[in-house]
Amino acid sequence: MTERSRTTDRHYERAFVRSFFTSPTAVDEDDSAKMLRRAAALRGMEAPDVWVPDNEDATAPSMRDEGVENIREVVAEHGGDFPGEIHPRVVWHRDDPATRYEGFQQMLAITDPDAGAVEHIDGFVIPEVGDVDDWKKADEALQRVETEHGLDPGSLSMSVIVESGEAELAMGDLRTEMGKPSNTLERLFLLVDGEVDYTKDMRAMTPTGELPAWPELRHNTSRGASAAGLIAVDGPYDDIRDVAGYRERMRENRAKGMTGIWALTPNQVVESNTAPLPPKTGRWLLHAGGRDIDLDREDDRHVYRGDAADLDALGDDRYRLRLGDDERELEAEELREALVDATSYVPSMTDIVDSMEEFEAAKENGRGAIAMTQSATLDIDGVTVDVEADRMWDEATYQAAKTPITLFQDVYAHRPDQREAFAERYGEAVVERATEVGDT
């Protein structure tokens, strides 16, 4: 018995999508399929989890018929070797039946068995959706496509771009609507935010014209995905030279449960494929002056030389510590405590695997909670201090810590082309342990 409401199942093999990479389907050059061909050749860390031949905004309206032909040709030829999933974006608009009909025709043409592309097409991306009733129209268009071409019902997935207030509200109803017998919305796969058009739809304005951060939209998208067993993806980050900004945005997104992000270039693909995975080496953070500062590793010490904190040894086992505006005189033991409070540790892949294995062993021996200890030598202004931080791990901590490992295992299973890069980054031994931990 599988009671549909019992579990928030994910209906797709992949449980995570890190990167969503769009390519124009037709450009004004000798080979109008040039960008598609280039994208289809990407491999390893440069290849996205989801590749989106974009027959909507990235392609001029006058080129979109040619775009359909290019998708058919390039996907037929190269789709079988492409390491990620392939989800073309077609045109669609909640307010315009002509655009919706055009989108239907594009999907019909792309999936024509005679073209040979359909076996490599995992689904379609539908932009500009509105209320759930509009999502159902897209679902019905896909049902017709499947019927016309004799494809298995539900074999084409559907991902949507959330770029209107209506669509944001619709995500609150998905879980209920997906259970209804009169639709096949179980085909839903990705909920992708589209902040450019969302900003337009909300009529929002910023002084410089840069996009608002829309934290509530991202929360609601992530929650909608979680409640309906789907995957949340953030929209494009326009400033493709600003790698630090892109990483910071991804860090914010992951804290919201939104693991995936749009990528506009192969470089952004590399960044988005890498960022959600645990780092190769752990590092310490010092909290001072309202910020988290990365400490530099020098040999076995974690070093800070900047202006946000000072540490002086006053002799007689006494120290003066300044963190931001806060200055105190402390004895050695108090200093250690103050620094434990003012630091935190970013665990490496190895650290996470170690901790999980240790907890699993303890659990097998009937212990429900154990203390994990992290120790380090900090060096602030040349004064060194040994600190040790304990953290209690119980089942809930273990489950929460598992998310990056579950992600890694999902990636490892579905992206064999990236295994070499992982072995290089983490070492083969750790990769092997990481793929095995957590099955208890």
Add this chain to the structure above:
Amino acid sequence: MTERSRTTDRHYERAFVRSFFTSPTAVDEDDSAKMLRRAAALRGMEAPDVWVPDNEDATAPSMRDEGVENIREVVAEHGGDFPGEIHPRVVWHRDDPATRYEGFQQMLAITDPDAGAVEHIDGFVIPEVGDVDDWKKADEALQRVETEHGLDPGSLSMSVIVESGEAELAMGDLRTEMGKPSNTLERLFLLVDGEVDYTKDMRAMTPTGELPAWPELRHNTSRGASAAGLIAVDGPYDDIRDVAGYRERMRENRAKGMTGIWALTPNQVVESNTAPLPPKTGRWLLHAGGRDIDLDREDDRHVYRGDAADLDALGDDRYRLRLGDDERELEAEELREALVDATSYVPSMTDIVDSMEEFEAAKENGRGAIAMTQSATLDIDGVTVDVEADRMWDEATYQAAKTPITLFQDVYAHRPDQREAFAERYGEAVVERATEVGDT
């Protein structure tokens, strides 16, 4: 055929409301209508887009009968010349039928054709609404008023004050409920946040008693307005001397798509009428130490002399640049790049009109994307650097950039009394171009 669900239509002539100005309807002075008369005489930038003779919280309960008489008299006499819309606020409460009945009677009296005010009344503001079912009661009260006085059905608009958790939730259902044949909620116009009573209803507390910022409420109001074709307005900003704080609040609101704000004084009306429009002159911002700093214009240079950044010429084409805590030695070309990354430009009305015209011309020539270049001479600590920033404009950029111009055109059309002020501020040539751009 107009399929109601097809488009998120706005049902009112005005697509934007910048200012929502309340006046007590009766005060304890010789002329109890003094505040109404004073407000009715406002013109130009001091006159609000929506004027609200407030027969609820701004007027003592014992004075509200007299308030109704004053509204009838003052609006009959001066309403025809008032440049904004007129929406009296009456009493109402989701939890109290007696208050609701009193609100109904106030609306009935104010719109009595014999009083001569009704032809200048655009609608009513209903405070303290609850669930959508409560909104429907207010709608029904307005239907009765229209029936009793033989007014066109739906001719009186309805705006609500969102000041309870129930009302916040109701905004998620509006789009669906407005389509139902058993109500005329299509008369809805403004969704106005009321943070004082909302704070009370949520039983929130702050140490100093100042109001919480309620970012999620403002997002949900803006989204509700966007999804239902309505206009979002923020609540009162109590500290009427704090102009900088009021402007900052409006800046935050616009980034949420909430263009309108309550105004308590004619000075706040001027601020709220002005703030959403593009500035007369552009300016550069420098990002340093986690803040955006306005650069001062001196001749053709944009100058910074403060402590958040330093720039030294070291000779031999080398420079030392410090932005906040981050100090680097750079060559001339690297310096230019670093400053492009660390600056952004706030375009003027002229800049926006120029860019839009340029993009429209390119589009007519079949080009879907063009680079817009912004160049400037920065002067930091007396060292000058020429920088140039490119931005790609495509259709989506163009559409998003259009919002302030669409707003300006809406204001220009509906507020002829402010045209002189605009001509003075921007120059007549730019105003004329701004009213014409964007029709392609």
Add this chain to the structure above:
Amino acid sequence: MTERSRTTDRHYERAFVRSFFTSPTAVDEDDSAKMLRRAAALRGMEAPDVWVPDNEDATAPSMRDEGVENIREVVAEHGGDFPGEIHPRVVWHRDDPATRYEGFQQMLAITDPDAGAVEHIDGFVIPEVGDVDDWKKADEALQRVETEHGLDPGSLSMSVIVESGEAELAMGDLRTEMGKPSNTLERLFLLVDGEVDYTKDMRAMTPTGELPAWPELRHNTSRGASAAGLIAVDGPYDDIRDVAGYRERMRENRAKGMTGIWALTPNQVVESNTAPLPPKTGRWLLHAGGRDIDLDREDDRHVYRGDAADLDALGDDRYRLRLGDDERELEAEELREALVDATSYVPSMTDIVDSMEEFEAAKENGRGAIAMTQSATLDIDGVTVDVEADRMWDEATYQAAKTPITLFQDVYAHRPDQREAFAERYGEAVVERATEVGDT
């Protein structure tokens, strides 16, 4: 006539819950009920408003049968003397019928009249709930328990832990669902956030493994509680040594209308019982450099000596004031104004009672608004300045300011064991006035 939809009634005697304290029901020691016995003996500020014998995550799965026995025994023996309410947590899971059935059996055993505990059990805490339909299953389990044991229908309350996206969404429907005749969800009492499992369910990740702040979840929980007449409680704060962090989290929560918080230790109970009540003495805040700084009281002056602000007397009635980056030369009167703008006052219990009494007296004399004045001598870098701040109080200000007093009165009524602590803290005279003010 009590029309259910008329008012957002609270269905419980207590209108506020400050502290929600969990204890393991069975630990691996000679007396497995040791932690329960210890908790049952808490009194005064160390005793929580709601005590939760936790037969779910705090207790090892293998110990939970013994946990049920321990609850029966300890609550039967000590429940009558315990000053707070008692709400055991049982197991439950939206996705697993076996766990739900186990939770039903635990509730059945705990409330068995033969055990003698049921008369002291106020209700149950249900973790891991999902959609509203899942909440209804828990309600039905409680109906069966009441039927089986002949308890009054609805006499056992139900509190839930919100730790999934589904449950977060469900809070938007509660108000409507609670009105339906086919359930008795009116028994709902607390909505408690559970951020550890919520983070897991949302698959969110942070670099250090610390929990995301989830501001939107907390807003939605507080709003859901407000709209349905329930009480919102935040989840556990793991770092039990970080008292400052716990207080800051509670301050944030109160600004969201979430007054209660989980407590893991008697020390956290003291903090959570104390923090929402007005302070014993008022204090001034100085806004400088983007922060609010507490001024130290020395005699009748409020003193600042730190680096965020400077004040120099230049002679001739002129001063130089620096606040963060902003430095200005001012005359005495301008200085006073600048400092009024840059300061705010955190009122004490006495201040709040004084202001409310003053406003009530004014209202009796027919005045709807009065100015409250707060004056102080500030001392910045040894230069003293007398400042006076006026604030207008009208009915809305009065109602909003009342929340901490309403809270105090609720606590005073339901926690006689804390009255002595209040008398010591505030003085008996103020406590007496505080219990009487606000009845007008």
